[in-house]
Amino acid sequence: xxIRNLEQLRAIVQQATTQFPKKSLPLRELKPAAVLAPFFLxxxxxxxxxxxxxxxxxxxxxxxxxxxxxQDLTDQDFIQTALRETEEEIGVKADDVEIIGExxxxxxxTKFRIxxxxxxxxxxxxxxxxxxxxxxxxxxxxxxxxxxxxxxxxYRSSPINPDQQxxxxxxxxxxxxxxxxxxxxxxxxxxxxESVAPDFLS
Numbered sequence: 001x002x003i004r005n006l007e008q009l010r011a012i013v014q015q016a017t018t019q020f021p022k023k024s025l026p027l028r029e030l031k032p033a034a035v036l037a038p039f040f041l042x043x044x045x046x047x048x049x050x051x052x053x054x055x056x057x058x059x060x061x062x063x064x065x066x067x068x069x070x071q072d073l074t075d076q077d078f079i080q081t082a083l084r085e086t087e088e089e090i091g092v093k094a095d096d097v098e099i100i101g102e103x104x105x106x107x108x109x110t111k112f113r114i115x116x117x118x119x120x121x122x123x124x125x126x127x128x129x130x131x132x133x134x135x136x137x138x139x140x141x142x143x144x145x146x147x148x149x150x151x152x153x154x155y156r157s158s159p160i161n162p163d164q165q166x167x168x169x170x171x172x173x174x175x176x177x178x179x180x181x182x183x184x185x186x187x188x189x190x191x192x193x194e195s196v197a198p199d200f201l202s
Contacts, residue, residue, distance in 0.1 A: 016192035017101030035068025040123035091128025
């Protein structure tokens, strides 16, 4: 199945993120955070938006990620966290984002518990990039991300426990590589979409 429009995308993501129980992890000493995985339609093709974090950032500098960040005390929930951070980083207003799903919690080695939110944004859009936080916006076609030739799995020693091997997912696009926590989130999203549309990755 080639997803050709936002209606198909919406239906698949909504089914994929509601069909399986969400795996929630307790906060404990972890810092709550949320990211937005924003889909959009460009030239009749579904894309995902990523950002490259600037070298000024304290954590994960220079890495490709979804827009997002730590939860503020004033945020009502993790959706608001993801939307607020997205507006701060790339200028997409909360009212312009359609929320279509939520993924499992993930924990970073920097002790953040991340809640990934999936959404749709309009395109083209007058992005306003925060130069302190973001170096660039990266737009990757969904059709590219799902091709086996553009993705790989690597096992590495855990930064927390060097005796433990962790599975990392890499997605290559032009000169960019999506990996780390963003690669894990992206792999979960694509895997759940495939689970409800078995020929999605074919």
